[in-house]
Amino acid sequence: MNAHIKIHKGSLLIVDDLMDNIKLLMHFLAEEGFKVLIARDGEQGIRTAQYAKPDLILLDVMMPGMDGFEACRHLKNEEETKDIPIIFMSALTDTIDKVKGFQSGAADYITKPFQHDEVLARVNTHLNIVRLQQQLQKRNMELQAFATTVAHDLKNPLSGIIGLIDILDDKFTEDCLIDADSVENLQMVSQSARQMLDLISALLLLAGVSSASEVILLPLDMPEIIKTVVHRIEHTRKEFQGVIEYPADLPLAVGYAPWVEEIWINYLINGLKYGGCPPHLKISACVQSDNYIKFSVKDNGDGLSPEDQKKLFIPFARLNKDTTGHGLGLSIVQQIVEKLNGKAGVESQLGDGCLFYFTLPIFHETDFL
Incomplete structure (x- = not known):
């Protein structure tokens, strides 16, 4: 039957x-x-x-x-x-x-x-759109989970490789067991490995920011955050012989401290690499009329044209062939700031350096009662 x-x-x-x-x-x-x-x-x-x-x-x-x-x-x-x-x-x-x-x-x-045919066509069309959106969301979640897993699996052994390279570099240099060219090659391997590690860390951060549906905003001790960041990038500051100035007191904003640290790290490292020679970075903040605080870092570099400024926050974009890095840092900054209900951007004129900024909501005690 x-x-x-x-x-x-x-x-x-x-x-x-x-x-x-x-x-x-x-x-x-x-x-x-x-x-x-x-x-x-x-x-x-x-x-x-x-x-x-x-x-x-x-x-x-x-x-x-x-x-x-x-x-x-x-x-x-x-x-x-x-x-x-x-x-x-x-x-x-x-x-x-x-x-x-x-x-x-x-x-x-x-x-x-x-008209029956019209109703049916419109209903089917929108149901198909919903199903496709659901499938796309599922695929994106699967891809993100896969990418995160791979990045985690690569990060640990790569960190071990970097540690071993540093040990070999120190030993060979102290004992004069290899010539200057071999030492230089070993240092290039170390630099490449560190760039790979930076990229993996950026991808993990991006995955974390993208997947976060809600973030609890809390008052930020911004001077302490900046102090921590400056300590973390001390190696880079010494490499470029840079100076970083920041005030002891800053207006109280709300945000998520681990993400705000990453914003400062990206801004300050960019300033050290592409600011003046030597770079001189000044951090400041001002309260805006819209109940937001504008935090910024000003460098003493050559500045950027309006065309170059438009490219800065585009993922994987590089301004020229001499630009190092993976081109993810500033795009991640923008995503972080938007998740924290703020805005990120740059102000610049050729010959007058760049001012990179981000805004965060000002702290109101009544919001936490």
Whole structure:
């Protein structure tokens, strides 16, 4: 015996106060293989969507009480329903009404009287978009997990290799067991290994920033953070014979200290490498009128053209062939600052150095009571 098995294509919620419309849509959509839920007004539609979490909502615009626009805004403001696509249904054809619908968060618009083929095409299109988005999100999570695992697996043995190279370098140099060219080659190997380690660390940081859905912002002891950073980059400062100036007191901002350290490390190392000869870096901060604090580091280099400034925060971008590094540092800075609800950027004029800055929300004691 052959059994006919109907496969559901997805769940739909119809929100309409007119039963004739509901029956019409419910009949042919159920025949097409959809599971159909119904609600007779905006409030019931919101409750049903929160409980059943349908794949798509067909929402009437003109309803007594809460109209479709208000119901749509409410659904889009709720975490559990904000990602459900909403298609408005209305006899209104004015552009202003359609624009109002899209501004409320709707994905599409169907005008009455309904054309079955049109309704079906629009429903299928938006369900396919949702499925593709879900697949892409899953693939991105899998790729990120893979990249993070590989980076972790590479970091430990590479750190060991660098340690062994340093031991060999010291021993061979002290005992004069190899010539000057061999010592130079060994130092080049060490430098290459350190660059690889820096890239792996940057990728791990980027993965951590990208995957963080929420970060708790706390008051920052910025002078202490900068002091820690300066100590961490002391080797680089000595290499370039740089000077780093920073005030003992700075305005109190909120953020996530480990990420803010990475911002300063990127800005200061860039300043040491590409600032003046020798580099002289000055750190400062000022409170802005928008309740944000602008932290910055000013170098004494040649400055950048407007064209070069646009390239700085693009991942893997390098200004010229002489630029070292992997081109991820400033793009990571930008992602970190945006996660902390701030902005990052650069101000520069040719011949007057560069001022790299980032903003963070100012600390208000009332926010932590």
